[in-house]
Amino acid sequence: MDRLIKPDVQAVDVLFARRQKCGRAFKLTNLMHTMSVAVCLTTSEPLLFSISKPFSIIPPLTTSSFTLVLNEPCDQPPLSSPPCTILVRSSMLPTGKAHHDDLCRLFSKPGPHIFKDATLPISFVGPHVAEFLLSPSSMSLEINFLFSKAISWCDESQLTSLLRLAVDNGKSHFLSALIEAGADVNDRGSEGESLMLLAVKSGNADAVQILIESGYAIDNDIDRSLHVAAAMNWVDILEILCLGYPDINLNSVNSQGQTALHLAAVHGQVEALQFLVSIGSEVDVTDRDGWTPLHYAAHEGHIETSEFLLHHSVYAKYAVTKEGKTAYALAVEKGNSSLYDTLHLGDSLQRAARIDDVHTMKSCLAQGANINRTDQNGWTPLHRAAFKGHMESVKLLLNNGARIDVVDGTGYTALLRAVEAGHVQVAMYLVAHGAKASLKSLKEMVPSDHMECFKNHHSTLVNPSDRD
Structure with a gap:
């Protein structure tokens, strides 16, 4: 015995x-x-x-x-x-x-x-005991056996409270045990805050993934997880949410009528913007006050964010809020001078160069317009003035630092645009100020009827280094 x-x-x-x-x-x-x-x-x-x-x-x-x-x-x-x-x-x-x-x-x-x-x-x-094991102070005692024993004496309500605590404290390795023991993964707490939103606020991508795999049901009408992740620039969580819920509403709005894209713009989160736009978020959407994401980016002075939105927007640059303000007006109101050129002055300078409005060009340059900014076709103001044959505009631009050999979207310089349009004097002026060209290259890129205008000026037009 x-x-x-x-x-x-x-x-x-x-x-x-x-x-x-x-x-x-x-x-x-x-x-x-x-x-x-x-x-x-x-x-x-x-x-x-x-x-x-x-x-x-x-x-x-x-x-x-x-x-x-x-x-x-x-x-x-x-x-x-x-x-x-x-x-x-x-x-x-x-x-x-x-x-x-x-x-x-x-x-x-x-x-x-x-x-x-x-x-x-x-x-x-x-x-x-479970609460203690879930607290930050218990790092040395994160023993699965102790935790499993502790929660075996908890009812569903206690398990669900512990689940919220585990999510909030970033203890994602305990989530599965709590859910398997009976915690309610779809609990929204006394204030209506879901476990998913709590996980997103904590920046806990592992918790987000576990909640999805454990059957958390997203509600597009009230869930604002995308908004929080976008505001914090947590692209990994945005990806997990969008992969986990193919039917998630990218353009759902909060109480202010703002989408996740609005929140990313408010906080200048370019990576989040890039991801959301790449999967279909609407760039030109407005909130209840008529603000687009670009309005917010301009108001907050976010340069990179504004440039990204402008590149992907149809009309946001010209859209007005319910108070009648454009993104440019908001930037001026807040003194965000670094955005003036992007939002307004660049367009004004291009337009003035096209119509030979030298006075407006001088005003734009004085306010900080980027003299070498290109439009959607790659044209600088010099391209436009040269193509139109506006000698005074060409002189003003060159005197203020315009780069003479910038190529546009089809590989043309300002000189080639002047030749293409038959403006001999402008072309000669550009060559005299350093524009590079050879007669051979001009013949290849410019219609033959316009080339006849320049044969008598070959010795002036072609750079000495290019002569055969």
């Missing part, structure tokens, strides 16, 4: 409560049919735990109850790895009677008369 006593549990689970005395009862049964058994119970941490009857006598085939008690109430469960234990020892007692001192002497000396019947681990369980 290897033991005299059988415990009714394999471990003693103590339901922990903060600042309260707590303990757990368990039972031992004498397996002997005719003889009483003396029992000695000791803990591996006697300063931490007490046992109601450390020495006891159990009659034949009888069961006795014992209680493990945590000596002092505490704020945090005294967890340890490995856990504290209760050692159960026994000895046959033919007389069936003994005093306390006799039992002390009996178990004080090891020998074959002493049986080691069981070693019972002490586990702390319940929601307070």
Whole structure:
């Protein structure tokens, strides 16, 4: 026979409560049919735990109850790895009677008369233990076994609260255990905030993925996860959401009528903008005040964001809010001078160069217009003035630093545009100021009827280094 006593549990689970005395009862049964058994119970941490009857006598085939008690109430469960234990020892007692001192002497000396019947681990369980394991201070105690034991004593409501805490604290490795134990993945809390939104706010991509795989149901009418991810520039989370929910509404709006693209523009999040636009978000959409994403980018002074939106927008540059303001007007209102050229002055300079409005050109340049900015066709203001044959505009542009050999979208310089349009004097002026050209290249790129105009000026038009 290897033991005299059988415990009714394999471990003693103590339901922990903060600042309260707590303990757990368990039972031992004498397996002997005719003889009483003396029992000695000791803990591996006697300063931490007490046992109601450390020495006891159990009659034949009888069961006795014992209680493990945590000596002092505490704020945090005294967890340890490995856990504290209760050692159960026994000895046959033919007389069936003994005093306390006799039992002390009996178990004080090891020998074959002493049986080691069981070693019972002490586990702390319940929601307070799980909360502690989910807190940032428990980094050294993130033990899956302890957590699984703790939550086994929690009901659905407690599990769901713990799930919210795990998401909020970034403990994504505990989410699956909580969901499998019965936590409600679609819970929205007392204030209507979903677990998904909480995960996105925390920037926890792993939690977002786990919630999707665990059956979180997105509601396009009230979910604003895209908005939060866009505002924070969390492109990885945007990708996970869009892959997880193919029917997600990219243009859903918040209470201000703003889409996720609006929020990305407000915060100048270019990567988020690029991703959202690439999968179909509307660039020219307006909120309830008539603001497009470009209006917000201009108002906040986000240069790169504004340039991206302009490149992908149909009419946002000219759209007006309900107060009648363009993106340019908002930039001026906020003093975001670095955006003046992008939003207005560049267009004005191009238009003035086209109609030879030298006065407006001087005004645009004085306000900071980029003299070499290109339009959608790659034309600079110099291209446009040269093509129209406006000598005064060409002179003004060159005198103010215009680059003379910029090529447009089809590979033409301002000189070639002047030649193409038959403006001999402008072409000669450009060559005299450094424009590079050879008669051969001109013949290849310019209609033959216009070339006749230049044959008599070959010696002037062609750079000395290009002459055969």
